[in-house]
Amino acid sequence: MPKEYHRLVRHNENEILFLAVELSVLAAVSPTSLHLHAEGLRGTGKTSILRAARDVLPSITRIVNCIYNCDPAAPHCPEHRGLGQEDVAALGQERIAMPYLEISHSAKMATVVGSLDLKRLTDKRAPEAAMLPGILAQAHRGVVFIDEINRLADTNPEIADVLLDVMGTKPGRLQIEEAGLPRVELPVKVTVWAASNPDEDPGPLDGIRRQLSDRFDLSVGVKRPSDTRVLAQILLLGDEAHHSARQVAPRANAKRTEAVAPPVELPPPMVDVVANLFVEFGLESIRAAESILVAARMHCVRREARRVELSDICTGASLALRHRVAPEVLSEILAQLRQKGQGASSAIPHRQQGSLPRDAMPEPTKTAGGLFSRLREVFKEPASIARVPSVGTYTPEGNVSALQQTYDLRAMGSAEPALGDSPVVAPPLPAKRLADVPVATRVQTEEDLCKR
Template sequence: MSKSYGQLVRHRENQSLFTAVELSILAAESSTPLHLHAEGLRGTGKTTILRAARQICGEIVRVSGCLYNCAPEAPHCPEHRHMGQQSLKSLGVEVIPMPFLEISHGAKVATVVGSIDLARLTRQEGPQAALLPGTLAQAHRGVVLVDEINRLVDTNPEIADVLLDVMGTKPGRLQIEEVGLPKVELPLTVTVWAASNPDEDPGPLDSIRRQLADRFDLSVGVKAPSDAQALSQILMLSQRLPGSMLGEGLPTAEERKLWRREPFTKTDGIVIPSAAIELVAKLYIERNIESVRAAEAILIAARMHCAYRGGHGVEKVDIVAGLTLALRHRVRPEVLADIVAEMNSIPLTLAKEQQKALSNVAEQAASPPNFMARLRDVFKSANPHSPGGPHVSQSSAPYHGAYRHVDIPGRVGPVHAGSGLGSVAPPLAARQLVEIPGVEQVKSQGDLLP
């Protein structure tokens, strides 16, 4: 029996992989692929964790019987994408587990991409030339696991080229070509997970196919446990010793129920403050990071991390978590450590402040003030003691430092009793229109009406 995801032992050397896997699943559920690459020496459990994560993947709704996993509201396969809504409705829908398929390093291009459906071609009654979707097409809206991806790239570069197309954009693109059949292009939303041992031939993925390495949004290094207690727990799980708390795996539904605990929130409600986006953009420019995908991956991972911890708006802790996973394979370790330290020292406007601002805007939109209320607001800022008279707002009066009412030789009269303010006499000379900011020149009815 396969090991239960919830009972796998988490320790300091593999915790990042658990976090990355769960963020990637959250992203897949929101139709946003977050590709993940786990690197580590043999026996570190990276592939075990990735395979066990299948138990916590969710479900999808598809057109009944569709091998391409067409979404009922947006069919994309050759058979269903040209059908009307009524015809699709007559086919019905079904709920299935999120697809989770594997590609081995010895896979053939035809099995990965697609080929002629021999069963339909050779049937006695009504033979038909049609395509049989490959692994990638059948994994639409799900996950594909590629074990030993560095060996796959070395021995089968054609499949690596296919992965480049699938992972290059979101959604990706899959092209199926067979002699005698029209070419088929499919939009593909599939999350790619990969594992590799950089210590074995042909070496690390980024030294073999750097372009493909950059396609992975997140990269995690996994090591063997350095704690004896953690290792003891792993051994008990593998041996299933009597009395061990780590026995048989749980059913998939129960496993997912345990994982999807509170305080998870829906990802579509997560707010990314403009301050967070500007911070990531500044990081990208100042650190001269090579790929724009890095900045995109940081923000996607930050959104998922916010949902993961139950937040409602991306904060600095989410940005730091995202960049730690998204930059590992893009910058040197010492540079990444310096970036994390710098991020921790930078103040960032919290998402709750933006939420409050959005809430205020929504309240104003729900009950807009009337014309007279807006008119009063315009003149509410007028200060009778401002230089130039009460009709001049504070913003348009000349700036004389921290306080506007300062001693100007020959212009400031005696201080009014009890007011603490000096009168200005004579008034300041009238200003030309070009000296007045455009926003203060005219207040029309159009400016005041909602």
């Protein structure tokens, strides 16, 4: 029996995932979606939370019986995209639950992307060649969940390539091709949720498909509960007496997403803060800066405010940068943001903490010139975080494996010294030709190496 979202037990080790899920749900009904990736050891409840969140997804309005979930105000599918408003009104509209679909590891390309509709082709009364939309097309304006995405990216790179297209822009792009039929290209607004166990083969998603890892706006780490009382509460989940009253809050938060998220003001100083972080810390992808602002805006909606503050930026940075920068860099960024917030509250007593005047911000460097306009372009429409658990690169409990050490070093790429600063050490002996090496000292197999 599937677990209910509002009855799941929250604790310090998974609270950050609940927050990320609720921000992503709020973004699902806004113009910009938030893709979410949860990492952690098996059995930590990642998949349970992401599947249970289906209960709190809002409903959407679509054209009656449209399998592509066309918005009546902006039809996009091959069947309805050319219709005028009068024709759409004649077809009627309906309210349905927001789509929630899963891509399994046994899924084929045709299942995910789309294929020839054999039912309509073999219809004896009126046979016709038509496309059957796949999971991604049917999940338009909804959520797609992928469990163990690191394994999927390793064993099914073709589907990973499709996800890159769908998640690369907002809205994404989906191209359906079938022999004998014209090519169909669709805009798709899909929110992708994924979970993975980075300690198991084939390793962390970052090391398998770095591009795909960067497509996720938010990344969180989930650990096992360390409190025995919390564990007992989880084990007794079926008993109503053991459920905390605070767990009703997520459902109340989700109810607010039934309507479009209210307009939130994004002050220019907050954009300047993110842009300066981008330049100062050398963030690799501009998508990271955009993700910080989207997450900050949704966090502002979640706390029922109308103006983004520095606490929202801090929350957004902790969720959007965990998989993009080294742990020590993320800690430095968060410390800098908190210091700015404390300085603003002491210097400007009449302002709320986290709201900085524009003249208090340092002038952005010229290298960030084109960044400000692009970040503001994302937002044309109009609880301070004291400590964020589980931020930083995921580290398994117990001994750190060699694979994880390699991953940590790889994740610290930007912290490595420049090539010009690296010391050059010559080999102790000049290289020899193979013919000059005595046969007795040659290593031909791994067994020879072990013998030595």
